[in-house]
Each structure stands twice: as C-alpha cells, then as structure tokens.
Amino acid sequence: MNDMKPGSVVGYMKSGYALVQRNYNLIKHEMGWEIVNTIYQVVNALTIGFIGVAGPQEGLNERVLFLVSGALLWGFLSILFHEVAESVAWERWEGTIEYSFMAPQPRGVYMFGVCMWAIAYGLVRVVICLTAVTLAFNISLAEANLGGALLTLAASSLAFIGMGLAAAVLPLISPEKGSQATHIFQAVVLLVSGVYYDVAVLPAWVRPLSYISPATYTLRAARAALLEGASVRMLLPDLLALVLLGAILIPVGFWIFSIGENYAMRTGKLKRTG
Amino acid sequence: MTAAIQCYHACKSFKESVRKTEKAEAGSRDRRAHRRIADFILPSKVTVEAVKDVSFDVKRGEIFGILGPNGSGKSTLIRMISTLLIPDSGTVRVFGKDVVEDRLEVRRYINRVSVEAAFFKRLSATENLEYAARLYGLDPKEGLLKAKAILARLGFPNSKVDVSLENLSRGMQQKVAIARALMTAPVALLLDEPTTGLDPVSKRDVQDFVLDVRNTHDTTVILTTHDMEEADRLCDRIAVIHDGEFVALDTPENLKRQCANGNGHLPNLEEVFFRLTGRSPNEWETEGEDE
Ligand SMILES: Nc1ncnc2c1ncn2[C@@H]1O[C@H](COP(=O)(O)OP(=O)(O)OP(=O)(O)O)[C@@H](O)[C@H]1O
Ligand SMILES: [Mg+2]
Numbered sequence: 001m002n003d004m005k006p007g008s009v010v011g012y013m014k015s016g017y018a019l020v021q022r023n024y025n026l027i028k029h030e031m032g033w034e035i036v037n038t039i040y041q042v043v044n045a046l047t048i049g050f051i052g053v054a055g056p057q058e059g060l061n062e063r064v065l066f067l068v069s070g071a072l073l074w075g076f077l078s079i080l081f082h083e084v085a086e087s088v089a090w091e092r093w094e095g096t097i098e099y100s101f102m103a104p105q106p107r108g109v110y111m112f113g114v115c116m117w118a119i120a121y122g123l124v125r126v127v128i129c130l131t132a133v134t135l136a137f138n139i140s141l142a143e144a145n146l147g148g149a150l151l152t153l154a155a156s157s158l159a160f161i162g163m164g165l166a167a168a169v170l171p172l173i174s175p176e177k178g179s180q181a182t183h184i185f186q187a188v189v190l191l192v193s194g195v196y197y198d199v200a201v202l203p204a205w206v207r208p209l210s211y212i213s214p215a216t217y218t219l220r221a222a223r224a225a226l227l228e229g230a231s232v233r234m235l236l237p238d239l240l241a242l243v244l245l246g247a248i249l250i251p252v253g254f255w256i257f258s259i260g261e262n263y264a265m266r267t268g269k270l271k272r273t274g
Numbered sequence: 275m276t277a278a279i280q281c282y283h284a285c286k287s288f289k290e291s292v293r294k295t296e297k298a299e300a301g302s303r304d305r306r307a308h309r310r311i312a313d314f315i316l317p318s319k320v321t322v323e324a325v326k327d328v329s330f331d332v333k334r335g336e337i338f339g340i341l342g343p344n345g346s347g348k349s350t351l352i353r354m355i356s357t358l359l360i361p362d363s364g365t366v367r368v369f370g371k372d373v374v375e376d377r378l379e380v381r382r383y384i385n386r387v388s389v390e391a392a393f394f395k396r397l398s399a400t401e402n403l404e405y406a407a408r409l410y411g412l413d414p415k416e417g418l419l420k421a422k423a424i425l426a427r428l429g430f431p432n433s434k435v436d437v438s439l440e441n442l443s444r445g446m447q448q449k450v451a452i453a454r455a456l457m458t459a460p461v462a463l464l465l466d467e468p469t470t471g472l473d474p475v476s477k478r479d480v481q482d483f484v485l486d487v488r489n490t491h492d493t494t495v496i497l498t499t500h501d502m503e504e505a506d507r508l509c510d511r512i513a514v515i516h517d518g519e520f521v522a523l524d525t526p527e528n529l530k531r532q533c534a535n536g537n538g539h540l541p542n543l544e545e546v547f548f549r550l551t552g553r554s555p556n557e558w559e560t561e562g563e564d565e
Pocket of ligand 1 (some may be wrong): 267268269271288289290322323324342343344347348349350351360440
C-alpha cells in the first residue's frame with residue numbers, strides 16, 4: 001500500500017502538485033509552441049493598444065489603458081478557463097485519463113492541482129505581456145491602484161475556475177464535440193463581458209448575459225483601479241460580486257463535473273476511443 | 275477470511291450508435307431521404323452486453339487468469355474492478371470495499387497495466403514515472419528509484435529512461451507501464467494483456483517478475499492474456515469468458531482434464547480454449563472453403 005495518508009492535507013497538496021509538475025514538463029517539451037503562443041498574445045495586445053493610439057489625442061492614455069487592460073485581463077482569464085476546461089480533453093486525447101482518474105486521489109485534489117497550474121501559468125504569461133505593453137506604450141500608471149487591480153484578479157480567478165470546472169465536463173460526456181463547445185462558451189463570455197468596449201454598447205437582449213458573466217465585474221473593477229486609482233472600498237461591490245460568483249460557481253462547477261464523471265464511468269466514455 | 279476480490283453477478287452493457295443507413299445502403303438502395311436524415315440526427319443505438327452475470331472470488335495471493343476471444347469482455351471486467359466502469363448490476367469488492375461506494379479506498383489497493391500504453395508520450399519514462407509517484411502520494415525520489423530497479427530487472431536499457439515515450443518501442447513502453455504499476459506496491463494487481471508485444475525473453479522476464487511479486491508480497495493478481503502458455507505457467511485458476519459469460523472456471527489442470535477426450539490424451543490449454551469458446555481452427559478452415 002502507498003504512503004498517502006487518507007485525508008492528510010499535506011499529502012493531498014503534494015499529490016495535487018503532480019499536475020503542476022506534469023504540465024510544466026509538458027510545456028518544456030513544447031517550447032516552440034509556447035513561444036509562438038506567447039508572441040501571438042503579445043502581438044495581439046499591442047495591436048489592440050494601437051487601435052487606441054490611432055484615435056484623437058484627447059484621452060489617449062485612458063483609451064490605450066482601457067484597451068490594453070482588456071487584452072491583458074482577457075489573456076489571463078482565458079488561459080485560466082482554458083487550462084482548467086481543457087485538462088480533461090487533453091488527458092483523453094493522450095489516453096492517460098483512465099490512469100490519472102484511477103489514482104487514489106480525490107477528484108477535488110486533481111482539480112486543485114490543475115487550477116494551481118492554470119493560475120501560475122496564466123500569471124507568467126500575463127507578466128510577459130504586461131512588460132511588452134508597458135515598453136511599447138508610454139502608459140502612465142502613476143494614479144493607478146495596482147494592489148486593487150491584483151485583488152480583483154485574485155477574486156475573479158475563483159469564478160473563472162468554477163466556470164472551467166463546469167466546462168471541463170463537456171469533453172468527458174462528449175469525446176468528439178466537447179472541446180469545441182468549450183471554445184464557443186469562451187467566445188460568448190468574450191462577447192458579453194465588455195473586454196474591449198463598455199457593456200453599455202451591447203444590444204438590450206444581450207445585456208442580461210453581461211450581468212452574470214464574472215468577467216464583466218473583473219474588467220470594470222480592474223479598470224477603475226488602473227485608470228481612476230479607485231480604492232479597494234470603491235471596488236468592494238464588484239469584488240464582493242466576484243467572490244460571490246466564485247463561491248457559487250466553484251461548488252456548482254465541481255458538482256457538474258462529478259456528475260459528468262459518474263456518467264462517463266457508467267457509459268464507458270472514459271476510454272480514449274469512447 | 276474474505277476473498278481479496280469478489281465479483282457477484284456483475285453485468286455491464288454499452289450502447290453503441292449505429293447509423294442504419296450505412297448498414298442498409300449496401301442491401302437496399304430504396305432509402306427515403308427523411309429516414310436518412312432521422313438516422314443522422316438520432317442514430318439508433320444497439321446494446322452490447324459486454325459482461326453478463328459474472329461471479330467469482332479471487333483469494334489473496336492468487337494469480338487468476340481470464341482467457342477469452344477478442345471482444346469477450348475481459349477488459350470490461352478489469353475496468354469494473356479498477357473502479358473505471360460502474361457495473362450496471364451486481365457487486366464488485368476489493369478487500370471488502372465496494373468499487374462504487376468506496377471507490378477511493380479501492381484505488382489505494384489496486385493498480386492496473388492496460389494493453390494501451392497510457393502515457394504522456396512527449397514526456398520521458400522518468401517524467402511519467404515521477405508524475406505517477408506524486409499522484410499516488412509516494413516520495414518522488416523513492417518512487418523513481420524503485421521504478422528504475424524494476425525497469426532494470428525487466429531488461430529496460432538505462433540509456434532510454436530520459437527519452438520521450440513516443441520514441442520507445444511498444445515493448446519498452448509496456449515495461450515502463452509495468453514498472454509504473456508495481457512502483458506503488460499494489461496489493462491487488464490487474465494485468466490486462468501485460469505481455470502483448472513483448473519479445474520472448476522480455477515476456478519471460480515479466481512472467482518471472484509477476485510470480486516473484488506474488489511470492490514475496492502476497493499480491494493478488496488478475497491477468498488477461500492471449501498467450502495460453504503464459505496462462506498455464508502463471509495462473510492458479512483460469513476463467514474462460516465467451517460473449518461476456520464465464521463458460522469455465524478451474525485450475526489449468528482440471529480444465530484440461532474436463533476437456534480430455536476418451537483416449538486419455540490431455541489437451542493443452544490452447545485446445546481447451548478452442549473447445550470452450552466453440553471455435554476450433556479446423557472449423558475455421560472449412561468455413562473458409564465454403565466461400
Ligand atoms: N467503452 C466502451 N463503449 C462501448 N462499447 C464498449 C466499450 N468497451 C467495450 N465495449 C464493447 O464491449 C465488448 C467487450 O469488449 P472488451 O474490451 O471488454 O473485450 P476484450 O475481451 O478485452 O477483448 P480484447 O481481447 O480484444 O482485448 C466489445 O463488444 C466492445 O466493443
Ligand atoms: Mg481487452
């Protein structure tokens with residue numbers, strides 16, 4: 001029998017770290033792709049920043065900052081969502097899912113490991129992007145409340161992880177089409193959350209979706225902190241909304257995932273060629 | 275004392291979608307368009323009964339063989355014992371723990387080697403083994419040391435431990451899979467065709483190792499194989515499964531005796547297999563001639 005003491009928190013943390021280490025090893029072997037993806041993200045952020053530069057001189061700094069912060073935040077949040085949602089699709093594709101899911105590790109620990117990886121990886125990517133953007137544009141962050149922006153990012157991570165968990169179920173129940181569906185979901189969040197524009201411009205029938213998308217609150221709060229230097233007290237309503245969404249979405253996402261896993265184990269869909 | 279692995283009336287069936295149009299097209303050309311569209315949207319499902327009412331006990335320290343033709347339900351049975359498939363009905367217990375109710379506990383006892391090499395193919399053997407060690411809560415260094423000792427015993431070249439799995443031969447991958455499973459010191463070991471794809475020497479090495487593990491650690495082993503000699507050599511008892519049903523369960527000797535014909539000649543296990551699964555090589559030849 002193995003050394004893992006049932007229920008030992010340290011033991012579980014260590015076994016969750018297995019996922020972080022594994023994913024790190026995987027990207028080490030795919031360095032070429034990593035470089036391509038990072039460059040793409042940087043170029044994308046720069047392009048969007050230049051759209052702001054192209055406008056009138058008045059309000060230039062705010063406009064560029066508005067767009068660039070959208071690109072950076074969306075970059076981070078979509079990596080977070082993608083890494084969590086695709087973790088299962090990935091293992092299916094590799095054919096390792098049965099092995100990983102047969103380990104004496106509660107699914108929550110597995111998912112915790114995946115989320116820790118997603119956060120660490122997302123942060124590294126966003127910092128690279130941020131550096132490139134600050135070098136390219138003469139952005140003044142003198143009045144910004146950087147601490148508040150970081151707090152917003154942390155609070156919104158919870159909600160995005162929750163959505164990722166719920167979306168991770170799709171490849172589990174539909175091996176062929178699940179992965180595509182997560183992309184559609186991601187695209188809708190991008191559309192309704194006001195990443196590059198104020199949600200006020202959305203047609204009335206789309207607006208309600210913006211209220212339930214956590215990204216809406218993330219972007220609003222992060223921009224208030226970066227552009228207007230809003231204090232944490234002023235950000236509080238949005239932060240609370242994010243924490244609340246996270247508190248709902250994580251358990252719900254995990255619950256949906258567990259149902260999906262049971263369904264897959266009943267119907268024989270865990271197999272690589274379901 | 276309770277049995278190490280108990281399986282009572284276990285059943286498992288799958289739904290497979292079949293596009294009727296594709297089936298029918300060859301025969302009749304008169305398929306209405308709306309029928310085709312309906313089939314495309316809602317393909318009809320056929321039920322495949324992979325395991326039908328299978329019951330058996332495996333004693334602690336026993337090597338229990340499951341033989342059967344392709345698609346007879348061996349892997350499905352192994353998957354149910356490994357907590358990867360939930361039985362439709364019946365119960366499966368490992369050391370008294372139910373594979374559905376006490377899933378996590380069962381997982382602490384078992385490990386499985388499957389036919390398909392389930393690896394991250396870009397990663398090396400070392401990286402894959404390190405992942406496995408951490409996943410199972412082992413100290414990664416100790417786990418690796420242990421796995422490498424097993425690999426050395428199986429004749430895995432040390433120069434290949436840091437090569438991507440995708441660049442290893444199938445037999446080498448299989449050895450890594452065996453080392454990965456045994457590294458966690460399971461008390462119940464589920465081997466689904468562990469020696470398929472191995473050369474005769476490697477096969478022997480694996481067989482000796484399985485016997486050794488059982489003898490020194492009292493490990494309970496369930497083994498499926500298409501190699502009759504291997505089954506004869508390793509298994510204390512053998513079940514023959516055919517179309518999801520056990521058609522025989524006994525020691526290799528008794529199985530041979532049961533299938534002996536009048537002239538006192540004891541058949542080998544291969545002949546027993548043909549007899550019990552109702553498919554002899556001779557039948558095959560005559561069928562071929564008919565066409
Ligand atoms: N996940 C699954 N989904 C649908 N059908 C399945 C699934 N797994 C197995 N089956 C079907 O169940 C039957 C038994 O398959 P199984 O893999 O258990 O056979 P096996 O005895 O292991 O065969 P082999 O000797 O080829 O490995 C087959 O008809 C197979 O098509
Ligand atoms: Mg099989």
